[in-house]
Amino acid sequence: ETGVTQTPRHLVMGMTNKKSLKCEQHLGHNAMYWYKQSAKKPLELMFVYNFKEQTENNSVPSRFSPECPNSSHLFLHLHTLQPEDSALYLCASSQDGGEGGTDTQYFGPGTRLTVL
């Protein structure tokens, strides 16, 4: 499989559940990102990992917990979410997430999350 893949594509969970979103990139990139896409709002950057190290946490609530075990995989662990967390969660990767040089980000298809 090529590009950036995300599983599951759709997820419905209650507020007390614990679930995880998975992202995998097959592009040989070193940086991975989580974004949140809510209706009628710009995409919001949540987390950035560069060479497996978290370099950005954009004031995301602790009920969202990222994990990056290697440069190809990125997880988003979800715990005690709120209905307003319902959104499309997009993963992206780029060659390098550091300073200097311009980099194109490649996106996965997203996970549509609904919190009841």
Next chain:
Amino acid sequence: GDSVTQMEGPVTLSEEAFLTINCTYTATGYPSLFWYVQYPGEGLQLLLKATKADDKGSNKGFEATYRKETTSFHLEKGSVQVSDSAVYFCALSGSGGSNYKLTFGKGTLLTVNP
């Protein structure tokens, strides 16, 4: 801080019509500019990009020119097709040294009717 403003739409056109989606930006330094497209049920795909002033990005009949003097990066296509129906996002990166951070506009929904 950085910001991107694009016409929110929705935009509805007939097939073969001319398309313009306006995008202006505010940024420090010399950002790179992007257009991404999101087809129904899918993630974002890079459509085109420009990395410096006066560059023209082009792909699949779409074009956009990096205009530093007007801080704009308007998307154009001479003849749209039904398959172009999607949400289009303007974005910038590279402002102020933070090259990996993408700042997005809110997106413009385009519907092309046969």
